[in-house]
Amino acid sequence: MTKYLISFPAEAMDVPQEDLPAVSEAAHAVIREAKDAGVYVFGGGINESAAPLMVGADGAVRNATYPQTREFNGGFCILELPSREAAIQWAARIAEACRCSQELREFHYDPES
Numbered sequence: 001m002t003k004y005l006i007s008f009p010a011e012a013m014d015v016p017q018e019d020l021p022a023v024s025e026a027a028h029a030v031i032r033e034a035k036d037a038g039v040y041v042f043g044g045g046i047n048e049s050a051a052p053l054m055v056g057a058d059g060a061v062r063n064a065t066y067p068q069t070r071e072f073n074g075g076f077c078i079l080e081l082p083s084r085e086a087a088i089q090w091a092a093r094i095a096e097a098c099r100c101s102q103e104l105r106e107f108h109y110d111p112e113s
Contacts, residue, residue, distance in 0.1 A: 003041060003107040004087040007076035010048070012100040026097035034079055034090065043077030
């Protein structure tokens with residue numbers, strides 16, 4: 001089976017404040033279904049209050065990011081699924097629950113991961 005990353009940036013979720021509890025419950029319901037189906041690997045939201053760090057090959061730590069990930073935020077989950085079609089179906093369910101489009105990416109197969 002293949003692992004898929006389903007994600008969205010924080011800005012994509014343009015939901016009125018009063019609707020957030022319903023969106024949260026709907027999203028959690030889909031995640032519970034993924035867990036019950038045995039396809040859930042990991043998920044969560046990026047903690048924007050914790051600054052990102054760049055850790056170098058020499059162990060040096062600095063307050064930095066790669067330029068292309070400077071705006072990395074929002075939510076994501078990783079599901080392990082039998083096909084891309086199944087991943088699209090799960091992404092559609094998450095998009096409906098979160099009321100925003102989801103980006104779908106496939107991980108390369110690595111027998112050691």
